[in-house]
Structure formats: C-alpha cells, structure tokens
Amino acid sequence: MDRATRAGKGILIEGLTKRYGKGDTAVDALKGVDMRVAPGEVVGLIGPSGSGKSTLLKCLGAVIDPSAGRMTLGEECIFDAGWKVRDLRALRRDKIGFVFQAPYLIPFLDVTDNVALLPMLAGVPNAEARARALELLGALDISHRAAAMPSQLSGGEQQRVAIARGLVNRPPVILADEPTAPLDSVRAMAVVRILNDMAAQFQTAIIVVTHDEKIIPTFKRIYHIRDGVTHEEAGEGRLVRAAG
C-alpha cells in the first residue's frame, strides 16, 4: 500500500524532525514524529509544555519548515525533505483549516464575512462565498447570528464561528490548537461534539492539541508527545459512543 493510499484524504506524517539552531546549540524539538489521521477522524495530541506540540502544529500548518521527514496531505506529498508545493500560503488557505485557542475572529467583519473571507481569498465570488458560509453556519446551528459582529457573540458562539471558518474551504485536515481552553465544560463538550460531527460530515481529519482533561476521554485515538517523539494509544472515545 503506497503512502497516498494509506493517508487516504487525511494526513500522514513520517519521521518528521525539526531542529532549531546549529552545532552545539542545536535543539531537536521534533525527533521523528509519526502520525496518521484518517478522513473523518478526530485525534488528540497531548503532551506537557515544551514537548513539541506547538512545533508540530506549526510544521503541519506549513508556517515553519520541518528539518526532515515526510508529510502527505490527502493524496499529495507536501513535504519530503523540503516543501513540494510552491505556494505555502495557498496550501494553508485551501488544504488546512485552523481553529485556535482564542477564536481570533476578525473584529471588523460580521460572522458571515469572517467565515466567507477564506473562499473570497481563494477567488470565490462574494455571493457564493457567503452562501457557503451561511450553509456552514446553519450546520453549526449559529446561522441566527450571521449578521452579528464578533464582539456581540458569546465565547462558545465565537468558537463555533471559528470552526466554521476552519471548515469553509473543505480542507482535508483541520488543526485545532486548544479549542476548548477558554470554555466551561458544557461549552467545551459542545465544541468537541461539533468537531466530531463536522469531521464525520465533511470527512475531514482533525488534530486537536489539548491540555483539557475534560475532553481527552472523548478521543478514539490519542498521540502523546514527549521530548519531540509521539506515542500512539487508544482513547476512550466516550463522546462518540455517547453521540452514536
């Protein structure tokens, strides 16, 4: 089975390393990370501070260059000892969705345009981009706040809008960085449920970096990262069982 087939439309990471500095001062933040997330799957990535979580997320998000290894996104090898795509900005825009710890919505755009901005940046006509955004906001049960400004939303609503923004270009993978950190347990579980639903609905591979003890039991698979190395283990998948 070749790598693309193994990755399906998800993400496959093999032997990814990241070294900062040179010579005696060099630090290996990632020491051969292996990960695989299938389409429609939500996996957790947990580890203590300084373990390499953020470095891994930045490598996966194509904002820093890995030192070595290989990454396959969907059916396309995007990194193999060097980037295989010329326009990393377009890669981030079209192939990778981001959900941050804080929603980081654009404060001067309303909810619809915050979500529609990504397809607009990709050249989709405004009307079509807004229609796509409204459809997604409806799926996330927040279409009634479509005309609101971010400052008028609750924390949970803002995070749902952020998830919609991450999904709007139908990326094969979403990177979620502590998406439930600012939320209480009820809203945190709601966000996790939404991520699972969206992963299933859009066949998106979702990697959730988290410290949140509340949501760790919800993952079917969990990657522990420590000292730049990942270890896979089976999770409890409680939320999925509860939901399904």
Added chain:
Amino acid sequence: MISLAGRDILHGWGKFVFTGIGLGLLIGVTLVMAGVYRGMVDDGKALLDNSGADLWVVQRDTLGPYAESSSVHDDLYRSLLGQRGVAGAANITYLTMQVRKGSEDVRAMVVGIAAGQAGSTPGWPPYLVAGRQITRGHYEAVADVASGLRLGERVGIRRNQYTVVGLTRRMVSSAGDPMVFIPLKDAQEAQFLKDNDAILQGRRRTEANPALNRPGVPGLLDAVLASQSANPYVNAVLVTLAPGHAPDEVAESIRRWQRHTVYTRAQMEGILVGKLIATSARQIGMFLVILAVVSAAIVAFIIYTLTMDKIREIAVLKLIGTRNRTIAAMILQQAVALGLIGFVVGKIAATWSAPFFPKYVLLVPADTVAGFAAVMAICVLASLVSIRLALRVDPAEAIGG
C-alpha cells in the same frame, strides 16, 4: 473580495473621523500658510496693478519706493513728460505709519497722489466702492475698506485731520496694510514736516551759523529758512507709456538722460516678490515643511497604532492564506482614507477661516491640488512603516506556544 480597510474604518469610524478631524485642522493650517504667502504675492501685484504705472522712476541706486526709501525732486516729472514715449508722469509718496481713527490707531500706508483724476493720473485708486475721489487740494482722504474707516469719518495723519470722502478695496501695501490716499502736498508735509519745537530749534541753529546769516547778504537767511521748511521731494515718479513704446526702451532712455534708476513692471514685481517678501516666503516655506513633517508623523503614528492593534488579526489573516499585498493594501487604503478625511476637513477649515485672518489669505486651486497630492504622498509614505511591520508578522504567532 470585500474591502478589509473599508470594513475596519466602518467598524471604528469614530476613531477614524476624530483622527481625521485632528489631521484636517493641521492640513487646514498648512493650506492657510500657503494662502498667506499667495496673499502676500497678490498684495504686491495688486499694489503694482493699482498704481497704474508702467515705469517707476526712483532715487538712483535704490530699490525704491516699496523695498527701500527713495527721494527724488518733485519737479522731475516735468522733465520726464518731455521724454519720448512717456504719456503721463505723476509724483507719488508712500509712508507707512499709524493713523488715528477716533481713539485708536490703524496701521496704514499713506499715499500722496498728485492732482489729476482717476484713470489718467497714475497712483490714484482706480475704482471706489463708496463715495467719491479726492476733489480738493487738502484734507480729504480715500481709504481702503480694510482700514475700518467709513465715509465721513475723520482720520488723523500727523498734525492734520482728513475727512474720508471715498472708500476703495484691495488697495494695500505689500505688507498688507490698507492704503489711505491724501493729496500730494499734504503727504509731503506729513512725511517731512517737523514739529514746531524742532522747526524753532532748526531756525536758531541756522541763525547762529555765520555762513548762512551774513550781515552783508540781506535775504540769505530768509531764503535758507524757507528752503528748510519746504519739502520739494517725493518718493517716486510714476510713468505711463504712450502706445507702441516698449517699457525697456523708455526706461533706458530715462536712465541715460535723467540719471535716475527706473524699474519696469517686471523688475518691480521681481523686487517685491524676490526681495521684499522673500524672507517671509522662506519663513512660510519652513513652516510648511515642519507642518508636512508633523502631519506625516501623525499619520504614521496613527496608522502604526492601528496596525499594532491588529497584529494578532494580521497573523491570523496570513496564517489562513491572505496575500501580503492584500494586507498591505488594507493598511495603505486606511492611510489614504485618513488623508482624504483630513484633506476635506482641512480644506473646509481653511476656506472658512481665511476671511478672518488680518492679512489677505489667497487660496488658489493650484495649491489645493498640490496640497492634495502632498497629503496623499505623505499618507502613502507614512503607511510604509506600518506595512513593513505587518509584512514581518509571523503567521506562526497565531498558533500558541
């Protein structure tokens, strides 16, 4: 694609509008400063236009009568009338002084005009807005409305009182002081006549001088005293040319035969603009440069602050794939919008306030266009620092850790 700059401005319109108003007042001051310079030049040209002269005959080797003092004999005009190409010649005096209007003083340029009539005698006010021209040989005056004098009002010049019989407009000195026209003889007296005590002391000194008070020469002392108490001088002779004669040729002829300095209209304009108001122009130029730098600094600071406030959003925009040129355009458009608001406010402020300035402020369309171009250029330049800052934002900042 939606306008990110437009949405940001609409979202924080209060901040933008108030900043724009502040910037606009600064731009308004800049436009007024340019208007003050234009007004000075225009005052100078109006002074020359209103004199009705083609040539100015002044004391030799002086830049008179406006830029330097000049004194020529008052019978010079007779000789000039005999020169080929001269159609008219009239004596004139100029004296900038404080004239008394009731209990207050008004700074004015007192102009002594020779007998004649408006239109044919150079130096006369070419038109009136009220009243009539001077018809009597003494104690009548025509004043510019900027002096605040009214018809029938009495104005004190030295020891004499004059009745304002006519009012004119835009008759000012190159310094912007309103003109008060009085008969030439009165003006000569006002310019050179001493007070009684000084005359008495002068006579005593003359009587005590054995060279001027000779017992063997009867009438000598009286002749000397008479010459001392009379003033046969004027500041310049204004000359009009007969049709078909070139100013330079006639001026050269007068220089050669009358041995006086003669200026043509172009030369006199050069003296007024190039020498008389040159220092003021440089002063205003310095102010304009300082104001431009301050405006640029304010725009740069405001745009920089607005950009700093959006660093995290810019990082997110870059992370989700926004092109650098889209982010740069957003900042640039905001700077230009700020400049537009400022310019509109500044133009309105300058136009509204110009009439209230004591000196003539002339706002010309060319300055408005140049000002607009300068404001836009300043805004573009001022936004470069912020654009550089934004383009250096690492999209990784949006990801924690």
